[in-house]
Amino acid sequence: MSGTEATGAASPVMAAGRYIGQSVRRREDPRLLTGRGRYVDDIVVPGVLHAAFVRSTVAHGELRGVDAEAARALPGVVAVLTAADLNPGLRPTWQTMMGPQAPAAPFRPLADTDVRYVGDPIALVVAENRYIAEDAAELVAADIEPLEPVLDTGAALDGAASLVHPELGSNLAGEIPAAASPALDAAFGDAAHVVTETFYQHRYVCVPMETRGLVAQWDPASEQLTVWAATQGPHEFRAICARILGLPEARIRVIMGDVGGGFGQKMFPMREDIAVVLAARRLGRPVKWIEDRNENLLSGGHAREEQMTVAVATDDAGHFTGVRAEQVENVGAYPFPGNGSTAGAGCLIFPGPYRIPALSYGATAVYTTTCGRCAYRGPWMMETVAREQMVDVVARHLGIDPLELRRRNVISQAELPFTTATGMVYDTVSPADTLEQAAALIGYDAFRKEQEAAREQGRLLGIGLALYIEPSQSFGPLGTEGATVRLEPDGRVALIMGTASHGQSLETTMAQVVAENLGCDLADVTFMQGDTAFVPYGAGTGGSRSAVVSAGAARGAAVGLRERIVALAAAVLEVAPGDLEVADSAVAVRGDPASAIPFAKLAALAYFEHATLPAGAPATLEVSERFKAPPFTFSNACHAATVEVDPVTGQVSILRYVVSEDCGVMINPMVVEGQIAGGVVQGIGGVLYEHMVYDADGNPLTSTLLDYLLPTAAEAPVIEYGHVETASRLPGGAKGMGEGGAIASPPALANAINDALAPLGIHLASQPMSPSAIVTALMAREHARDDAG
């Protein structure tokens, strides 16, 4: 089931074009479906060596020595490198979006004096093949004297705690103090109701099906570095290598082929990537490292694990008058990027779709002796996870239905443009519309009746809603993207972009944008990306930016090329450019199809027969565009889920799952729905199945895919979509939407589960909501009743 409605408050919705708005089948697919994709592990470089890491098996300890003698003696081993070999002489580095001054964990490719989490890389074995490298890694003996692990964020800030990074002098990774606000104090002082709750989100992780990996090759003669990498941003990989090595960026070439998912994990090169680059330079031979799954789960970067306390002040009718939010983030030992805190984004976005006149947001980020945090689809999403669960808590406290409470507080079209208490300006959002569409699609009122009847039979049914506003993050270095569109001598079109599509279908959607705006056949457009030697600078694919920033660049370059082609045709036809129209890869005088000159003919004239052209006819049929986007473009959505909870086993069955999405003008609805679905099931996995567990000594217990449970086709619900299309004010009218599915699904599901459990007086404020967590709550309830009885 799906529904579509267009709201025209901001600007008229662009009618579906020949290509824009069409569910064009993907151009990536034929090669990927036939095994002809080219992922990093498929790259064959002559003379390549293979790397394996020796990693710490304790969470925290003094590294007294590394005995690699036996490993070095193994036939086929080329080198065993330790911190003494790789760490000295490196220049300072930082991630571009964070800047050199941002707080960050110390950077060291390999552990030197101490180890700071289980998985901390200690040595790098380089051998003739992977099997030998792994054999040798097992022969390396690290002498580690255990120290007290630092696991709990509260205890970590106790003065007596041992330090994760002694050189920093504190385990406090970052802090955003809650600003004092007389208006907020007044709101709480005058409130009819104040409700407070603390929500905890556990550690769960990206798990792209392709792990991290790279091949690095150093050419000592030309002092050039070539890296084939599984990355979400080849230019960022290049920039970080250039900083560390002190090389000109143009002497480093980073190439990405097909990449098997990232979800944030591959936005920035991490310690192992740099260690492999350094090893290749030192050895003068190409080195390949393909992370195994165990390493990926131990060391590839973790996510979430945070808590947020939310206090809400309301008036008599349940209108929010003020909110205080306090967040604590566990960022592990070596987070990427910066200090791993996401509160800088969360504190801006927290108000989401509601009128919240006064707000304070404080946050504390804490280093622990666990795997460092990395970005994961909507890294700041605790604001929505906590806010949307809190709406339901307030609703229950006030005795108002959660749908009704949202209706009373949600921003309506009539209020736009709306400036939030944090200064975000919404001009083309539709949260009230998506709320109503989702409620209608899931049959909210009918479900309430069904739920009541089921409760009488002892069945636990629940419904949950979650709204969010999703920013396309285009501030600072994320604010521009580049595209070059070139008419080739055969009249077909080369599209060269700074994108790093790794599953987002940009090879298809960017070609749609160009074909639509240039007036050529889609089949004539060939998309290229992912090689810093020839593509425009790009900030990497992430942050829900592509439909806004990258599509803006593709569109601008296509429009520019179209103008040049029209000018050329006008010169040839001796008519004014305004009299011409472009369609089907040809230019014709309007109303005179017989006058059409195909692009191929115009290209031949421009490239081969320019001497025959009139003076002033353009000779350059190539346009490069850097599109500069506003800092934020907002999309929005509402998720609605219904569940049944088994009162005996605690198992949650998802009955229905609805998403009403407004991402403006959809370039390709099939791709939009694919992005929603992927995010939703990641969020469902996070709430119900996935949990990266450490024991009390800091040992990870979920280090295989047998223990770290990903949802499968047997668990994934059917997802139903509704679309509201409110065009953004950008050319093309699009908004970003890649992360939202993973942002709103956890609170929607948590709200549904808690709605089901409400008659028993149970409320779960912690994830995961696994069967064991639910059974534990049910049993505690029983015991409380027994004790009372």
Place this chain on the structure above:
Amino acid sequence: MADHVADTREAPEQGVSVAQVSMTVNGTARRTTVESRKTLADTLREDFGFTGTHLGCEHGVCGACTVLVDGAAVRSCLMFAVQADGADVVTVEGLTPPGGGLSAVQQAFREEHGLQCGFCTPGFVVSVTAYLRDNPAPSDAELRAALSGNLCRCTGYQGIVAAARRAARELAEEQQ
């Protein structure tokens, strides 16, 4: 497989045994010498160049490395090349029709947007191909249970389930 015995001998210089193995891969007879411990997946990728077989976990959970061995869908990361000596092996590269293009299962994945990054895709395509050959008309629950042996992190399985259903339908129509 039974009448083939891998020629296994010790390689004294490294203390590991190597063996010469022969198998048919995607219809062509292939032969190579591998360490006895080398997995079928690594052998297909490195010795024979069929890099469509992907390694997502190397411990038999994710299913990305699924290939057909004598018709059965197996995880090639959990099988040694020497165990496939004499076998008929089909990888995702071998599923395309002789004239090129896409198989019914591959085409269905494209139609239903059953892939995004594409890394898990070869395993799904091989698994679904084998499953529908043996179970041409599965119920929804049966189909989802069958698909649960492969992991995908991009699609939320929406397009994958739809693709498998579409392929079942189209293969049934072809049979008629």
